[in-house]
Amino acid sequence: MVKFLPLKQAVAENLNSGDSVAFEGFTHLIPTAAAHEAIRQGFRDLTLIRMTPDLIYDQMIGMGMAKKIVFSYVGNPGVGLLRRARDAIENGFPRSIEVEEHSHAGMANAYEAGAAGLPCAVFRGYRGAGLADVNSNIKSVTCPFTGEVLAAVPSIRPDVTFIHAQKADKKGNVLVEGIIGIQKEAVLAAKRAVVTVEEVVDDFDDLHPNLTVLPRWTIAAISVVPGGSHPSYAHGYYARDNAAYLEWDEIAADRGKFQAWMQANVIEKDAGDFAARVEHLRKAA
Amino acid sequence: MSGLGFTPNEMMTIAASRALKNDDVCFVGIGAPSAACNVARLTHAPDITLIYESGTIGTAPDVLPLSIGDGELCETAVTTVAVPEMFRYWLQGGRISIGFLGAAQLDRFGNINTTVIGDYFHPKTRLPGGGGAPEIATSSKEIYITMAQSKRGMVEKIDFFTSFGHGEGGDHRKRLGIDTAGPTLLITDLAIWKPDLVSKEFTVVSLHPGVTRQQVQETCGWVVRFAEALDETPAPSELELKTLRDLQARTRVAHEGTGKGKAA
Numbered sequence: 001m002v003k004f005l006p007l008k009q010a011v012a013e014n015l016n017s018g019d020s021v022a023f024e025g026f027t028h029l030i031p032t033a034a035a036h037e038a039i040r041q042g043f044r045d046l047t048l049i050r051m052t053p054d055l056i057y058d059q060m061i062g063m064g065m066a067k068k069i070v071f072s073y074v075g076n077p078g079v080g081l082l083r084r085a086r087d088a089i090e091n092g093f094p095r096s097i098e099v100e101e102h103s104h105a106g107m108a109n110a111y112e113a114g115a116a117g118l119p120c121a122v123f124r125g126y127r128g129a130g131l132a133d134v135n136s137n138i139k140s141v142t143c144p145f146t147g148e149v150l151a152a153v154p155s156i157r158p159d160v161t162f163i164h165a166q167k168a169d170k171k172g173n174v175l176v177e178g179i180i181g182i183q184k185e186a187v188l189a190a191k192r193a194v195v196t197v198e199e200v201v202d203d204f205d206d207l208h209p210n211l212t213v214l215p216r217w218t219i220a221a222i223s224v225v226p227g228g229s230h231p232s233y234a235h236g237y238y239a240r241d242n243a244a245y246l247e248w249d250e251i252a253a254d255r256g257k258f259q260a261w262m263q264a265n266v267i268e269k270d271a272g273d274f275a276a277r278v279e280h281l282r283k284a285a
Numbered sequence: 286m287s288g289l290g291f292t293p294n295e296m297m298t299i300a301a302s303r304a305l306k307n308d309d310v311c312f313v314g315i316g317a318p319s320a321a322c323n324v325a326r327l328t329h330a331p332d333i334t335l336i337y338e339s340g341t342i343g344t345a346p347d348v349l350p351l352s353i354g355d356g357e358l359c360e361t362a363v364t365t366v367a368v369p370e371m372f373r374y375w376l377q378g379g380r381i382s383i384g385f386l387g388a389a390q391l392d393r394f395g396n397i398n399t400t401v402i403g404d405y406f407h408p409k410t411r412l413p414g415g416g417g418a419p420e421i422a423t424s425s426k427e428i429y430i431t432m433a434q435s436k437r438g439m440v441e442k443i444d445f446f447t448s449f450g451h452g453e454g455g456d457h458r459k460r461l462g463i464d465t466a467g468p469t470l471l472i473t474d475l476a477i478w479k480p481d482l483v484s485k486e487f488t489v490v491s492l493h494p495g496v497t498r499q500q501v502q503e504t505c506g507w508v509v510r511f512a513e514a515l516d517e518t519p520a521p522s523e524l525e526l527k528t529l530r531d532l533q534a535r536t537r538v539a540h541e542g543t544g545k546g547k548a549a
Contacts, residue, residue: 026339026368027354051368052416075413077352078315082413089411101400103419104338105372112369124377127463128449129419134405149462178359179339182368212367235356242351242540 002172002216007196007228007271010221011037014192019159020047022190023056025232026181027077027240031164032056033228033274034196036266038162039063049158051107051182052077055231055248058084059266061097062258068098070156072107079245083252093255101135106153111182113155114189125151161190164229165214166236168197169204172216178235180212192220196228198237227274230281238281289495291521293474294433296493298324298529299521301385301431301472310334311383312376312421315353317431318385320529321472323349327528336375338417340366348539349532353416372417376424384425386418388432390443393486393507394457395430395450395468397422398443405445415447422448428468434475434504441507451485475501477518481510491516 005013015021015038023031023038035056042065048057049070054077060066062084074085087093102110109121122141126132132151141152163183165176174195176183187193195214200222204213231241231248251261291299301321305311307330313322315337326333326345334343339354343363350358359365366375375381389412390398399418403409422428428450432438450468451457458467468487471478477491488510489501494517502509521529 027352028339028356028359071414073414073416074411075416077354078350080413081411086411090408101414103415104368104417105377105420108369108372112373123373124424125420127423128446128452128458128461129415129422130400130405130446131415131419178356179341179354179365180367181339181354184367185369233356235359240352240355242355245351246540 002219003221004172005221005223007033007037007223007225010194010223011041014160014194014220015041015043017044017046019043020049022049022156022158022161022186024050024161024163024182024186025229026051026179028179028181028233028235029164029176029183029229030054030056030232031162031196031228032230032232033225033271034162034164034194035060036269037271039065039262039266049156051104053082053085055245058082058248058252059262061085061088062094062252063262064094066097068100070100070102072102072104076245076249079249083249084258087255100137101131102138102153103129103131106138106151107156108182110153110156111185111189114157115185118155120152120154122150122152156189158186158190160192160194161186162194162196163187164196164234166198166234168195168200168222170200170202172219172222173204174214174219174222175204175207176212176214184212184214187214187218193218194221194223195219196223196225198226198228198234200224223271225271225274227276227278228271230274230277233281238278241281289520291526293493295521295526295529296518297431297433297472297474299525300477300493300518301429302328302525304429304470304472305330305333305383307332309382310336310380311385312336312338312381312417312425314386314418315350316387318387318429319349320532321431322385323532324525324529327532328525336381338368338371340368340371342366342375347535349536351540372420376417376420379424379426381421381425382427384421384428386421386428386430386448388430389438391430391432391439392441392443392450394452394454395428395471395480395485395487396443396446396452397430397448397450398445400445400447402444418448422450422467423463423465425465427466429470429472430468431472434473434501436504436506439505439507451480454485455483475504486510488512489515491518493518494520
């Protein structure tokens with residue numbers, strides 16, 4: 001049954017070195033505070049799964065926490081490259097990492113299959129695409145009814161998924177709104193799920209009946225972390241900090257600058273620091 | 286070309302916007318395609334359906350999004366769906382008329398590389414990768430591509446097939462069981478290109494105002510074919526230029542206006 005916990009404890013109770021873990025959020029609702037807590041606790045040898053690794057995996061890879069990444073777009077959206085991830089892939093710094101690369105369609109289907117309890121996902125994809133030649137997890141099946149050859153990828157079943165969401169009610173049910181991305185599938189596909197939320201409200205009685213709500217019994221732990229998605233955003237609460245994404249390009253370009261930034265902004269900080277980071281973005285949301 | 290009153294990049298975006306129709310359902314790539322699609326929406330195609338892979342369907346942003354998942358896209362959309370639904374029902378389901386892509390590397394058959402420069406397992410440069418592009422390229426009814434010309438970008442042989450265009454040309458798509466048309470239009474900062482009906486090699490059909498054949502060749506890594514009857518692309522109209530420049534000005538203010546975040 002779901003527990004409301006301080007983020008530090010929620011991460012410590014649910015993540016272990018060596019785990020396969022998804023910190024999801026498709027541009028929106030990226031669980032940055034949870035990722036930073038994981039960085040502070042110093043986990044190692046993680047298999048990091050995320051459609052768009054974004055800044056949080058650039059940071060975790062740069063800190064040497066990943067032994068493998070599973071992804072479909074390893075860029076800084078709208079800005080360019082993820083420079084710590086590049087350094088790891090191109091130069092093995094700070095350690096070499098294994099890469100399993102898919103398309104968005106492949107990852108989305110694989111999460112959905114994971115949530116559905118299926119061993120694999122079947123879809124029309126990867127035709128003529130080079131990824132099928134370099135990723136041995138991209139295979140094909142023949143439709144038994146039509147003979148059409150379709151792509152197959154293994155389902156994604158993380159040990160633990162972290163997401164950020166707008167709110168929980170007092171019982172621990174969780175509401176996700178806006179660009180819902182892959183949040184629901186990533187939670188249902190995982191063995192354990194941890195959710196950070198902007199706030200807790202008394203109940204969800206007034207909500208529209210078709211909203212995306214994750215029932216409390218699908219979640220292991222909830223932590224209240226206002227601003228916990230920054231520099232990503234929480235629809236209805238604060239806007240995406242596009243300036244911070246632009247700035248990250250410079251910070252991550254240099255190994256020393258990156259380390260100094262991580263020390264000052266992650267290692268020496270805690271979850272309580274996120275609320276202040278989104279203050280100037282609130283009116284824009 | 287400064288004497289013309291517009292830049293090559295503006296000409297590219299505007300020429301690309303003109304290719305879109307009011308009834309198109311367009312899957313929008315970020316960057317140059319996004320600008321072109323929104324200029325189309327703000328000029329001759331007000332009812333065009335713009336779809337971004339974050340799940341936003343029928344979006345009408347006031348500023349260009351930095352990412353494919355900016356809040357603006359969701360707030361102005363007809364509906365926002367989950368990412369698996371986006372790729373399964375809407376793209377794979379055959380509901381997209383135009384997939385609009387950019388490219389880091391492109392070959393003469395419209396094959397695109399945005400994955401690596403060099404060998405995949407020992408890359409010289411690791412690029413972001415395909416994202417939605419591999420399936421956009423094969424499930425959209427047609428593909429438009431837009432990119433600025435350079436010898437580094439338009440190459441004889443791409444390093445990696447991120448998304449499949451016409452392969453080695455001819456009926457290669459068909460042979461792989463791909464039944465959509467693939468790349469039918471390439472708009473660069475210098476010219477408009479269309480594939481040859483049989484070989485599928487991109488052929489220049491229209492030069493932008495003031496552009497010479499030589500300039501097109503000098504910025505392209507393969508031997509360029511020109512159509513026998515070569516058109517000149519109409520220069521941007523005042524309305525088109527104003528629409529694009531206003532959009533870009535609003536966008537600049539919006540992205541810088543979020544202020545400096547203390548942490549990322």
